Amino acid sequence: xxxxxxxxxxxxxxxxxxxxxxxxxxxxxxxxxxxxxxxxxxxxxxxxxxxxxxxxxxxxxxxxxxxxxxxxxxxxxxxxxxxxxxxxxxxxxxxxxxxxxxxxxxxxxxxxxxxxxxxxxxxxxxxxxxxxxxxxxxxxxxxxxxxxxxxxxxxxxxxxxxxxxxxxxxxxxxxxxxxxxxxxx
Amino acid sequence: xxxxxxxxxxxxxxxxxxxxxxxxxxxxxxxxxxxxxxxxxxxxxxxxxxxxxxxxxxxxxxxxxxxxxxxxxxxxxxxxxxxxxxxxxxxxxxxxxxxxxxxxxxxxxxxxxxxxxxxxxxxxxxxxxxxxxxxxxxxxxxxxxxxxxxxxxxxxxxxxxxxxxxxxxxxxxxxxxxxxxxxxxxxxxxxxxxxxxxxxxxxxxxxxxxxxxxxxxxxxxxxxxxxxxxxxxxxxxxxxxxxxxxxxxxxxxxxxxxxxxxxxxxxxxxxxxxxxxxxxxxxxxxxxxxxxxxxxxxxxxxxxxxxxxxxxxxxxxxxxxxxxxxxxxxxxxxxxxxxxxxxxxxxxxxxx
Numbered sequence: 001x002x003x004x005x006x007x008x009x010x011x012x013x014x015x016x017x018x019x020x021x022x023x024x025x026x027x028x029x030x031x032x033x034x035x036x037x038x039x040x041x042x043x044x045x046x047x048x049x050x051x052x053x054x055x056x057x058x059x060x061x062x063x064x065x066x067x068x069x070x071x072x073x074x075x076x077x078x079x080x081x082x083x084x085x086x087x088x089x090x091x092x093x094x095x096x097x098x099x100x101x102x103x104x105x106x107x108x109x110x111x112x113x114x115x116x117x118x119x120x121x122x123x124x125x126x127x128x129x130x131x132x133x134x135x136x137x138x139x140x141x142x143x144x145x146x147x148x149x150x151x152x153x154x155x156x157x158x159x160x161x162x163x164x165x166x167x168x169x170x171x172x173x174x175x176x177x178x179x180x181x182x183x184x185x
Numbered sequence: 186x187x188x189x190x191x192x193x194x195x196x197x198x199x200x201x202x203x204x205x206x207x208x209x210x211x212x213x214x215x216x217x218x219x220x221x222x223x224x225x226x227x228x229x230x231x232x233x234x235x236x237x238x239x240x241x242x243x244x245x246x247x248x249x250x251x252x253x254x255x256x257x258x259x260x261x262x263x264x265x266x267x268x269x270x271x272x273x274x275x276x277x278x279x280x281x282x283x284x285x286x287x288x289x290x291x292x293x294x295x296x297x298x299x300x301x302x303x304x305x306x307x308x309x310x311x312x313x314x315x316x317x318x319x320x321x322x323x324x325x326x327x328x329x330x331x332x333x334x335x336x337x338x339x340x341x342x343x344x345x346x347x348x349x350x351x352x353x354x355x356x357x358x359x360x361x362x363x364x365x366x367x368x369x370x371x372x373x374x375x376x377x378x379x380x381x382x383x384x385x386x387x388x389x390x391x392x393x394x395x396x397x398x399x400x401x402x403x404x405x406x407x408x409x410x411x412x413x414x415x416x417x418x419x420x421x422x423x424x425x426x427x428x429x430x431x432x433x434x435x436x437x438x439x440x441x442x443x444x445x446x447x448x449x450x451x452x453x454x455x456x457x458x459x460x461x462x463x464x465x466x467x468x469x470x471x472x473x474x475x476x477x478x479x480x481x482x483x484x485x486x487x488x489x490x491x492x493x494x495x496x497x498x499x500x501x502x503x504x505x506x507x508x509x510x511x512x513x514x515x516x517x518x519x520x521x522x523x524x525x526x527x528x529x530x531x532x533x534x535x536x537x
Contacts, residue, residue, distance in 0.1 A: 024480075028536065083476065083480050084476060
């Protein structure tokens with residue numbers, strides 16, 4: 001299933017609910033299925049800071065058994081607010097175990113389509129908008145540095161771009177730092 | 186000089202006089218227009234800092250200040266080597282002094298400025314600022330009042346309060362955003378240096394030296410928010426059509442009703458239980474995140490504010506990451522309070 005198909009699946013799933021209460025109850029339930037971040041990764045370095053609700057995000061890169069020449073990113077996460085956690089669970093469900101290229105090319109429009117757009121607005125006082133940026137940043141980091149394995153924290157990503165020399169990685173990270181999104185159309 | 190500009194200036198100055206009358210300032214030129222309380226306090230802090238603060242001096246604030254009445258003072262204290270001191274807050278959300286209206290124990294001979302909020306935006310506490318100001322003035326301390334939360338709910342009489350400076354925002358007084366006022370006592374404003382330079386605030390400019398305009402223009406560099414100011418004047422006139430004491434009594438009735446009803450919810454704790462409060466009720470509920478509750482209330486058409494309310498030190502004082510805060514204005518009704526309570530109950534049920 002492609003990311004687009006996975007997103008459509010979410011949209012279809014939410015279309016079953018006719019009122020806000022059912023929609024939010026479903027979202028809260030989804031939050032309970034979120035692949036939880038391991039305690040040792042639930043650190044300040046992995047905290048995506050929002051004003052009100054906090055989100056912890058961790059990424060690992062791995063090679064699926066059936067495809068030896070491809071690497072995919074595996075996310076785990078948590079939040080202290082249940083609705084935030086539900087939306088995080090949706091994003092992780094859609095983005096999980098995808099290649100960096102797939103993640104970089106994906107939009108988050110499906111969140112608008114299920115009526116949760118307000119939660120992703122950059123003005124909104126939560127970590128969600130920053131979290132999407134962070135997922136893309138992981139993807140960018142893993143895609144432009146194919147020899148690297150293992151797991152990196154947001155702090156590492158932000159720090160490392162200061163010390164690296166010129167190259168695709170450095171240019172890309174500079175763009176991220178300036179607040180532009182290289183993955184935007 | 187043309188008809189339209191003259192009309193605009195006249196309307197702006199009429200608004201200034203309306204505001205002067207509303208807060209009972211002696212002169213219209215004691216009313217300085219700004220973009221809001223934040224800008225007013227930044228003006229006060231920067232100008233007073235330059236006028237008064239030396240290495241080792243002290244600025245006194247309280248533990249229930251909005252960031253707008255903390256950060257500007259921190260910035261000028263750092264610049265001049267002064268210290269920022271803080272009056273602590275009790276569990277009820279009142280000022281810590283042994284007698285709640287006596288702050289003299291916090292004044293030292295190095296205290297130059299005492300900046301205090303009239304009403305806490307987070308707790309709703311009404312501070313006894315008249316008494317506090319009198320004590321400060323006796324020791325020659327300049328007093329600055331953050332009146333953002335008071336202007337629409339209390340009778341503000343700057344001469345009766347005796348404060349040196351009083352700041353408020355237009356949008357808290359049913360006026361437009363982007364407008365605000367800094368009231369200042371004439372004698373002090375005359376001594377204070379201008380903060381921002383530019384057009385309108387000058388008398389004569391040469392490349393060698395500039396002399397400044399008279400009050401209030403000395404403090405109003407740049408083109409003012411003329412349309413907004415006229416709107417603010419009208420909002421104040423609208424408020425004056427009603428009896429402020431009756432408005433306050435109505436808001437108090439809503440507060441009491443909401444307090445009683447919200448406390449029936451299991452695990453709900455009100456943050457801010459001072460004896461004297463305006464119609465603001467902030468609360469936390471065990472096991473419920475304020476962001477979740479705020480979202481579910483929003484879905485029910487109920488507008489509350491959630492989070493730290495720009496008072497992070499106060500959140501730390503109460504050991505919470507944020508609160509859900511309902512605030513009542515003169516136009517709210519008992520039925521709306523009931524809808525709030527029902528909405529909170531529904532939200533809690535969904536989240537637990």
